[in-house]
Amino acid sequence: MDTRHYFDAEPTTASAPRTVTLALPDLTVSLATDRGVFSAEHVDPGTKVLLTTVPPPPGGELLDLGCGYGPIAVVLGLRAPASHVWAIDVNARARGLATANAAAVGASNVSVAAPGAVPADLRFAALYTNPPIRIGKLELHRLLDIWVPRAMVSWMVVSKHLGADSLARWMHDERGWSVARVASRVSYRVLEVRP
Numbered sequence: 676m677d678t679r680h681y682f683d684a685e686p687t688t689a690s691a692p693r694t695v696t697l698a699l700p701d702l703t704v705s706l707a708t709d710r711g712v713f714s715a716e717h718v719d720p721g722t723k724v725l726l727t728t729v730p731p732p733p734g735g736e737l738l739d740l741g742c743g744y745g746p747i748a749v750v751l752g753l754r755a756p757a758s759h760v761w762a763i764d765v766n767a768r769a770r771g772l773a774t775a776n777a778a779a780v781g782a783s784n785v786s787v788a789a790p791g792a793v794p795a796d797l798r799f800a801a802l803y804t805n806p807p808i809r810i811g812k813l814e815l816h817r818l819l820d821i822w823v824p825r826a827m828v829s830w831m832v833v834s835k836h837l838g839a840d841s842l843a844r845w846m847h848d849e850r851g852w853s854v855a856r857v858a859s860r861v862s863y864r865v866l867e868v869r870p
Protein backbone atom coordinates (compact mmCIF):
# COMPACT_ATOMS: atom_id res chain seq x y z
CA MET A 676 0.00 0.00 0.00
CA ASP A 677 1.26 3.47 -0.84
CA THR A 678 1.33 5.38 2.42
CA ARG A 679 2.97 8.54 1.09
CA HIS A 680 1.11 11.80 1.56
CA TYR A 681 1.58 15.40 0.54
CA PHE A 682 1.85 16.23 4.24
CA ASP A 683 4.77 13.86 4.96
CA ALA A 684 7.57 15.72 6.74
CA GLU A 685 10.27 14.33 4.44
CA PRO A 686 8.73 13.02 1.21
CA THR A 687 10.51 9.94 -0.16
CA THR A 688 8.81 10.13 -3.57
CA ALA A 689 11.45 10.59 -6.28
CA SER A 690 11.86 14.22 -7.23
CA ALA A 691 10.46 15.34 -10.60
CA PRO A 692 10.69 19.14 -10.70
CA ARG A 693 8.33 21.08 -12.93
CA THR A 694 6.90 24.55 -13.33
CA VAL A 695 3.27 25.63 -13.11
CA THR A 696 1.70 28.96 -13.96
CA LEU A 697 -0.55 30.82 -11.56
CA ALA A 698 -2.56 33.36 -13.56
CA LEU A 699 -4.72 35.80 -11.61
CA PRO A 700 -6.42 39.01 -12.76
CA ASP A 701 -3.73 41.14 -11.09
CA LEU A 702 -0.60 39.04 -11.56
CA THR A 703 0.86 35.96 -13.20
CA VAL A 704 3.75 33.97 -11.78
CA SER A 705 5.62 30.79 -12.63
CA LEU A 706 6.13 28.51 -9.67
CA ALA A 707 8.42 25.52 -9.18
CA THR A 708 6.70 22.37 -7.91
CA ASP A 709 7.73 18.76 -7.43
CA ARG A 710 6.32 15.36 -6.68
CA GLY A 711 5.64 14.79 -2.99
CA VAL A 712 3.91 18.14 -2.51
CA PHE A 713 0.25 19.09 -2.79
CA SER A 714 -1.09 19.69 -6.30
CA ALA A 715 2.27 19.52 -8.05
CA GLU A 716 0.77 19.26 -11.55
CA HIS A 717 -1.19 22.51 -11.54
CA VAL A 718 -2.26 25.22 -9.15
CA ASP A 719 -5.13 23.79 -7.13
CA PRO A 720 -8.47 25.26 -8.29
CA GLY A 721 -9.45 25.91 -4.67
CA THR A 722 -6.29 27.94 -4.16
CA LYS A 723 -7.19 30.00 -7.24
CA VAL A 724 -10.72 30.55 -5.94
CA LEU A 725 -9.30 31.77 -2.62
CA LEU A 726 -6.85 34.13 -4.30
CA THR A 727 -9.50 35.63 -6.56
CA THR A 728 -12.03 36.04 -3.73
CA VAL A 729 -10.26 37.47 -0.70
CA PRO A 730 -9.96 41.23 -0.20
CA PRO A 731 -6.53 42.86 -0.53
CA PRO A 732 -4.34 41.71 2.36
CA PRO A 733 -3.76 44.12 5.23
CA GLY A 734 -0.26 45.10 6.29
CA GLY A 735 1.42 43.56 9.31
CA GLU A 736 2.00 39.89 9.98
CA LEU A 737 0.19 37.49 7.65
CA LEU A 738 0.12 33.70 7.81
CA ASP A 739 -0.17 31.13 5.03
CA LEU A 740 -1.07 27.98 6.99
CA GLY A 741 0.09 24.92 5.03
CA CYS A 742 1.91 26.81 2.29
CA GLY A 743 2.87 23.87 0.06
CA TYR A 744 5.11 25.21 -2.73
CA GLY A 745 3.91 28.69 -1.85
CA PRO A 746 1.22 29.97 -4.27
CA ILE A 747 -0.74 31.76 -1.55
CA ALA A 748 2.30 33.15 0.28
CA VAL A 749 3.90 34.42 -2.93
CA VAL A 750 0.72 36.22 -4.00
CA LEU A 751 0.24 37.74 -0.53
CA GLY A 752 3.87 38.88 -0.54
CA LEU A 753 3.48 40.56 -3.93
CA ARG A 754 0.08 42.08 -3.20
CA ALA A 755 1.15 43.49 0.16
CA PRO A 756 4.83 44.40 -0.07
CA ALA A 757 4.70 46.19 3.30
CA SER A 758 3.46 43.08 5.08
CA HIS A 759 5.48 40.19 6.44
CA VAL A 760 4.20 36.78 5.35
CA TRP A 761 4.87 33.62 7.34
CA ALA A 762 4.54 30.58 5.09
CA ILE A 763 4.51 27.42 7.18
CA ASP A 764 4.37 23.75 6.31
CA VAL A 765 5.35 20.42 7.84
CA ASN A 766 6.64 19.15 4.45
CA ALA A 767 10.34 20.01 4.04
CA ARG A 768 10.26 19.62 0.24
CA ALA A 769 7.33 22.05 0.07
CA ARG A 770 9.21 24.54 2.25
CA GLY A 771 12.22 24.36 -0.07
CA LEU A 772 10.04 25.06 -3.09
CA ALA A 773 8.18 27.90 -1.36
CA THR A 774 11.49 29.50 -0.39
CA ALA A 775 12.76 29.28 -3.97
CA ASN A 776 9.48 30.57 -5.42
CA ALA A 777 9.36 33.59 -3.11
CA ALA A 778 12.94 34.43 -4.03
CA ALA A 779 12.31 33.96 -7.76
CA VAL A 780 9.47 36.50 -7.80
CA GLY A 781 11.31 38.92 -5.50
CA ALA A 782 8.91 38.52 -2.57
CA SER A 783 11.55 39.15 0.07
CA ASN A 784 8.84 39.74 2.69
CA VAL A 785 7.96 36.01 2.75
CA SER A 786 9.52 33.84 5.49
CA VAL A 787 9.12 30.12 4.97
CA ALA A 788 9.33 28.07 8.14
CA ALA A 789 8.35 24.88 9.92
CA PRO A 790 5.31 25.54 12.15
CA GLY A 791 7.39 25.27 15.32
CA ALA A 792 9.69 28.08 14.18
CA VAL A 793 6.98 30.75 14.38
CA PRO A 794 7.41 32.80 17.59
CA ALA A 795 4.72 31.68 20.04
CA ASP A 796 3.62 35.20 20.92
CA LEU A 797 3.16 36.34 17.32
CA ARG A 798 -0.36 37.36 16.29
CA PHE A 799 -1.53 37.75 12.68
CA ALA A 800 -3.54 40.45 10.95
CA ALA A 801 -4.86 37.73 8.65
CA LEU A 802 -4.46 34.01 8.06
CA TYR A 803 -4.97 32.35 4.67
CA THR A 804 -5.29 28.64 4.14
CA ASN A 805 -6.23 25.89 1.78
CA PRO A 806 -6.21 23.53 4.75
CA PRO A 807 -4.93 19.95 4.78
CA ILE A 808 -8.31 18.23 4.96
CA ARG A 809 -6.66 14.85 4.28
CA ILE A 810 -4.91 14.78 7.66
CA GLY A 811 -8.29 13.84 9.15
CA LYS A 812 -10.96 15.69 11.05
CA LEU A 813 -9.41 15.52 14.52
CA GLU A 814 -5.98 16.60 13.33
CA LEU A 815 -7.51 19.39 11.25
CA HIS A 816 -9.51 20.64 14.23
CA ARG A 817 -6.35 20.53 16.35
CA LEU A 818 -4.49 22.54 13.69
CA LEU A 819 -7.21 25.19 13.46
CA ASP A 820 -7.40 25.38 17.27
CA ILE A 821 -3.71 26.31 17.31
CA TRP A 822 -3.71 28.97 14.58
CA VAL A 823 -7.17 30.53 14.11
CA PRO A 824 -7.27 32.16 17.58
CA ARG A 825 -3.97 33.87 16.76
CA ALA A 826 -5.39 35.72 13.73
CA MET A 827 -7.83 38.62 13.53
CA VAL A 828 -9.42 36.96 10.52
CA SER A 829 -8.87 33.68 8.71
CA TRP A 830 -9.70 33.10 5.05
CA MET A 831 -10.17 29.44 4.17
CA VAL A 832 -11.06 27.62 1.00
CA VAL A 833 -12.60 24.17 1.36
CA SER A 834 -14.17 21.89 -1.20
CA LYS A 835 -17.86 21.26 -0.68
CA HIS A 836 -17.19 17.56 -1.24
CA LEU A 837 -14.51 17.53 1.44
CA GLY A 838 -16.81 18.88 4.13
CA ALA A 839 -16.78 22.67 3.88
CA ASP A 840 -20.20 22.94 5.47
CA SER A 841 -19.53 20.56 8.36
CA LEU A 842 -16.22 22.32 9.04
CA ALA A 843 -18.04 25.67 9.05
CA ARG A 844 -20.59 24.24 11.51
CA TRP A 845 -17.86 22.90 13.79
CA MET A 846 -16.08 26.27 13.86
CA HIS A 847 -19.31 28.09 14.61
CA ASP A 848 -21.14 25.67 16.89
CA GLU A 849 -18.24 24.04 18.76
CA ARG A 850 -15.79 26.92 18.88
CA GLY A 851 -18.09 29.92 18.82
CA TRP A 852 -16.12 31.58 16.03
CA SER A 853 -17.92 33.89 13.63
CA VAL A 854 -18.10 32.15 10.26
CA ALA A 855 -19.31 33.72 7.02
CA ARG A 856 -19.49 32.02 3.66
CA VAL A 857 -18.13 34.73 1.38
CA ALA A 858 -18.04 32.79 -1.87
CA SER A 859 -19.19 29.53 -3.33
CA ARG A 860 -17.57 28.79 -6.65
CA VAL A 861 -16.65 25.74 -8.75
CA SER A 862 -17.52 23.44 -5.85
CA TYR A 863 -15.44 25.40 -3.34
CA ARG A 864 -16.51 27.51 -0.44
CA VAL A 865 -14.47 30.44 0.85
CA LEU A 866 -15.00 31.04 4.56
CA GLU A 867 -14.21 34.15 6.58
CA VAL A 868 -13.60 33.14 10.17
CA ARG A 869 -13.14 35.39 13.18
CA PRO A 870 -12.36 33.95 16.61
Ligand SMILES: C[S@@+](CC[C@H](N)C(=O)[O-])C[C@H]1O[C@@H](n2cnc3c(N)ncnc32)[C@H](O)[C@@H]1O
Nearest residue numbers: 681682713722741742743764765766805806807
Ligand atom coordinates in the same frame (compact mmCIF):
# COMPACT_ATOMS: atom_id res chain seq x y z
C1 LIG B 1 -4.18 21.47 0.76
S1 LIG B 1 -2.45 21.76 0.87
C2 LIG B 1 -2.32 23.47 0.35
C3 LIG B 1 -0.93 23.83 -0.13
C4 LIG B 1 -0.79 25.23 -0.73
N1 LIG B 1 -1.20 26.25 0.23
C5 LIG B 1 -1.60 25.37 -2.00
O1 LIG B 1 -2.58 26.12 -1.98
O2 LIG B 1 -1.24 24.73 -3.00
C6 LIG B 1 -2.24 21.83 2.63
C7 LIG B 1 -0.81 21.91 3.12
O3 LIG B 1 -0.82 21.85 4.56
C8 LIG B 1 0.35 21.17 4.98
N2 LIG B 1 0.18 20.71 6.36
C9 LIG B 1 -0.30 19.52 6.80
N3 LIG B 1 -0.28 19.46 8.14
C10 LIG B 1 0.23 20.65 8.56
C11 LIG B 1 0.53 21.19 9.85
N4 LIG B 1 0.29 20.51 10.98
N5 LIG B 1 1.05 22.43 9.91
C12 LIG B 1 1.31 23.13 8.77
N6 LIG B 1 1.07 22.66 7.54
C13 LIG B 1 0.54 21.44 7.43
C14 LIG B 1 0.53 20.08 3.95
O4 LIG B 1 1.86 19.58 3.95
C15 LIG B 1 0.13 20.80 2.66
O5 LIG B 1 1.23 21.36 2.01
